[in-house]
Amino acid sequence: MSNTTEILNATAIEHKIQRLAWELYDRHHNATDLHVVGIKDNGYWLAEQLVTRLRKISDINITLHPLVMDKDAPVLEEMMIDLPVGGEFALVDDVLNSGRTLLWAVIKLMGFRPRVLSTTVLVDRSHKRYPVKADLKGLSLSTTLQDTVQLNVVNGVANNVKLV
Numbered sequence: 001m002s003n004t005t006e007i008l009n010a011t012a013i014e015h016k017i018q019r020l021a022w023e024l025y026d027r028h029h030n031a032t033d034l035h036v037v038g039i040k041d042n043g044y045w046l047a048e049q050l051v052t053r054l055r056k057i058s059d060i061n062i063t064l065h066p067l068v069m070d071k072d073a074p075v076l077e078e079m080m081i082d083l084p085v086g087g088e089f090a091l092v093d094d095v096l097n098s099g100r101t102l103l104w105a106v107i108k109l110m111g112f113r114p115r116v117l118s119t120t121v122l123v124d125r126s127h128k129r130y131p132v133k134a135d136l137k138g139l140s141l142s143t144t145l146q147d148t149v150q151l152n153v154v155n156g157v158a159n160n161v162k163l164v
Helices: 011-028 042-057 100-110
Strands: 005-009 032-039 061-067 088-096 116-125 136-141 149-154 157-163
Touching: 005 011, 005 136, 011 042, 011 088, 011 116, 011 136, 011 157, 032 042, 032 100, 042 061, 042 088, 042 116, 042 149, 088 100, 088 149, 100 116, 116 149
Parallel strands: 032 061, 032 088, 088 116, 116 136
Antiparallel strands: 005 157, 149 157
């Protein structure tokens, strides 16, 4: 049986999301339009949560976009997303592990020549293998390479973040 440790409970996740929404607003407060891109599945869920809160605190025109990709074998041509060239983008994922998924997503978004591109994650692990970083993070966590961090979302509600 594997050991699991709860890192964040539902209340802590809600607080992190609220803070991240304010930080995202602070970073993009001069934008007229902001395109929030969530990496499917849990990254998109987090992006939805952030957009809901941003719309309450800001008058920025915000559009939410899902980025569908195979996280195990990403291929640029297979990543489906339609964005305006030269827009202001906020890329969102749940957990930054090795950095591979976020790096592939950034490469894809760079094809749209963004005016501004920020990255946001709920949990940032300290074991990146690729040169990518999260501009905004809910929690920084040092773990072993063997550990896995999971955001558990059930029926659209975050239950917890666990270290497995």
